[in-house]
Every structure is written in C-alpha cells, then in structure tokens.
Amino acid sequence: MNGKKKNILNLLFLAAVFGLTIYGVFKGEDLHAILQALKKVKLWYLLFGMIFVIFFIWGESIIIHYMLGTLSIRTRKRTCFLYSCVGFFFSCITPSASGGQPAQIYYMKKNEIPISVSTLVLMVVTITYKSILVFIGLFLVIFQRGFVNRYLTGILPVFYLGVVLNVFCCAIMLVLVFHPVLAKNIMQAGLKLLVRLHILKNKPERAERLTNSMDQYTATAAYFKKNKKVIVNVTLITFIQRFALFFVTYLVYRAFGLSGTSVYDVMMLQAVISVAVDMLPLPGGMGISEKLFLMIFPPVFGTALLLPGMILSRGLAYYSQLLFSAAMTVVAHFVIGKPKPERVLFEQQSKGKSI
Numbered sequence: 001m002n003g004k005k006k007n008i009l010n011l012l013f014l015a016a017v018f019g020l021t022i023y024g025v026f027k028g029e030d031l032h033a034i035l036q037a038l039k040k041v042k043l044w045y046l047l048f049g050m051i052f053v054i055f056f057i058w059g060e061s062i063i064i065h066y067m068l069g070t071l072s073i074r075t076r077k078r079t080c081f082l083y084s085c086v087g088f089f090f091s092c093i094t095p096s097a098s099g100g101q102p103a104q105i106y107y108m109k110k111n112e113i114p115i116s117v118s119t120l121v122l123m124v125v126t127i128t129y130k131s132i133l134v135f136i137g138l139f140l141v142i143f144q145r146g147f148v149n150r151y152l153t154g155i156l157p158v159f160y161l162g163v164v165l166n167v168f169c170c171a172i173m174l175v176l177v178f179h180p181v182l183a184k185n186i187m188q189a190g191l192k193l194l195v196r197l198h199i200l201k202n203k204p205e206r207a208e209r210l211t212n213s214m215d216q217y218t219a220t221a222a223y224f225k226k227n228k229k230v231i232v233n234v235t236l237i238t239f240i241q242r243f244a245l246f247f248v249t250y251l252v253y254r255a256f257g258l259s260g261t262s263v264y265d266v267m268m269l270q271a272v273i274s275v276a277v278d279m280l281p282l283p284g285g286m287g288i289s290e291k292l293f294l295m296i297f298p299p300v301f302g303t304a305l306l307l308p309g310m311i312l313s314r315g316l317a318y319y320s321q322l323l324f325s326a327a328m329t330v331v332a333h334f335v336i337g338k339p340k341p342e343r344v345l346f347e348q349q350s351k352g353k354s355i
Contacts, residue, residue: 021287037308045255049316059241060084085328092322095281110337137163162276246270
C-alpha cells in the first residue's frame with residue numbers, strides 16, 4: 001500500500017472514530033445547557049491554554065534542534081518546529097501515533113538530514129517521551145494510593161493496563177538499545193521461527209531490513225553512553241513539555257470560575273488519561289479519552305460542568321493541536337526542501353567522527 005492510500009485510509013478511520021465519539025458523547029445530552037455553560041467561560045484562560053498547546057509542540061522541536069546540534073548538524077529552530085508539527089499531526093491521525101516519526105524522517109530527509117541521524121534522534125525522543133508516562137504511572141501506583149483510591153476506582157483496570165503496556169514498551173526499547181546484540185539474536189531467531197512456521201516467506205531482503213533496523217538501536221546505545229548529560233537534559237525538557245499539556249485542563253477548570261481542587265490533582269488526572277490511552281490503537285486516544293474524562297473528573301468539574309469541561313479540555317489539548325499542526329504541516333510541505341534544501345553541515349566528518 002502506497003503512502004497516499006495509507007493516508008486516505010487513516011483520515012477515513014479518523015473521521016469514523018470522530019463521528020462515533022461525537023455521537024457517544026452528545027447522545028441524550030442537553031445541548032442548550034452545554035452551550036450556555038460554554039458561553040460563561042473566561043476566554044483569556046483558553047487563550048493561555050492554546051499557548052501551552054503550542055509550547056508543548058515547540059518543546060519537542062527544541063529537543064530535536066538540541067540533539068541535532070550534539071551531532072554537529074546545524075538546523076534552524078523554526079525548521080525543527082515544522083518537523084515537530086509534522087510529527088504531531090501524523091501522530092494525531094494514525095492509530096497508536098504510528099505515523100508521526102516516519103513523516104518526520106521524510107521531511108528531515110528533504111533537508112538532507114540522513115535517515116540514520118533522524119532515526120537516532122527520534123528514537124531518543126520516543127524513549128524519553130514514553131519514560132515520562134512510565135514514571136507517572138509507577139509514581140501513582142506506588143506512592144499515591146490515596147489519590148488512586150479517591151479518583152480512579154472506576155477506571156483501575158484501564159489505568160493498570162496502560163501502566164503495564166507503557167512499562168513493557170519502554171522495557172523492550174531499553175533492551176533493544178542497551179543489549180543490541182541480544183536483541184538482534186532474539187529478533188533473528190523470531191524471524192526464522194516465523195519462516196519455519198510458514199507465517200512469513202523466506203525473503204533475504206526482510207532479514208536485511210531487520211539487520212539495518214537493529215543497527216539503529218546499536219547507534220542509539222552508543223549515543224546514550226557518550227551523551228549521558230544530553231539524555232538528562234532531554235528528559236527534563238520532555239517532563240516540562242508533557243506537564244505543560246496536562247496544565248491545559250487546569251486552565252479550563254479555572255476558565256469556568258471553579259476552585260477548590262489543586263492544580264496537582266487536575267494535572268495528574270489528565271496524566272492518568274494519557275497513561276491509560278497512550279498505547280491503545282486509536283488516533284489521539286479518541287473516544288476512550290473522552291470516556292475516561294467523564295468517569296474521573298466529576299469530583300473536579302461537578303455534574304453540570306463535566307461535559308463542557310471535557311469539550312474544552314479535549315478541544316484544546318487534542319483537536320486544536322490537530323488543527324494547528326495540520327496547518328503547519330501544509331506550510332512544511334511547501335517550505336521544507338524548497339527551493340534550496342537547508343544545508344546540513346557534517347563537522348564530524350572533518351573530525352573523523354561518524355553518526
């Protein structure tokens with residue numbers, strides 16, 4: 001299946017999930033009451049919320065720019081921002097955010113950034129991004145039992161599943177990175193087993209692609225070992241980036257003139273939703289995110305403002321992010337690589353380094 005057909009299918013799937021989500025959320029609800037509640041919000045809080053959404057996207061671009069710099073590749077910050085927007089747009093419209101990084105690699109390649117470099121950078125971004133969710137999930141499970149018992153009793157199976165899936169995903173990535181030889185042997189043995197069971201055909205090019213893929217993990221391991229300070233800095237930036245998006249829900253809470261619930265509780269509840277839905281095969285966690293919000297936020301927003309609160313929170317954190325990144329992706333399509341590709345300077349070549 002070529003890329004254009006795949007994108008069309010992803011958009012159709014997104015539209016179908018969106019339609020079902022709208023139907024499920026608003027079925028049987030008093031739309032007039034919802035509109036009246038929305039008219040009373042303080043708009044400047046929502047403006048700040050949009051700024052934090054853009055800051056969330058910008059945060060990843062700073063990481064990309066910073067990491068490329070550590071590899072002696074000079075890029076413009078505004079170009080990295082476009083890379084980030086492309087990634088978030090395709091992540092928003094594809095199941096499990098699977099389309100974000102391939103699209104970013106494509107646009108980086110248009111600016112003459114080698115695939116080996118972009119893959120390395122984005123792999124580190126993914127590992128740190130997932131690691132923050134793992135930290136949040138384990139922190140709540142181990143140290144915040146009171147919080148869990150107060151707010152999450154109705155969604156504990158989904159929350160625990162999200163924690164387990166994220167831990168499992170991070171563990172696999174870390175094994176691949178820090179034990180590349182072991183991981184390579186396991187993957188090759190698994191491929192041979194699938195061929196032996198006639199699940200896959202014996203194609204030499206498949207084994208070659210697997211070897212090339214494993215080489216990327218080897219390069220990532222080498223980068224981790226040589227750039228520990230960089231990894232610490234990237235993790236700190238990612239932590240701030242993620243919580244900036246969680247803070248949007250608190251701004252929505254304040255936009256309704258509500259008070260009494262701490263910023264910590266509101267942000268951690270939003271973080272719980274991210275932990276629970278991150279690994280599910282739905283674009284942007286659409287549908288399940290709205291359902292979980294309605295299940296765990298009643299103590300915060302109350303019955304009357306729960307649905308309006310969900311609409312504004314998801315509208316800012318996901319749907320505005322989708323629209324903004326879509327617009328910037330259009331800009332990226334016409335700007336990146338045209339008419340003159342941004343020249344990539346490989347200082348490491350003159351220093352005898354290799355990426």
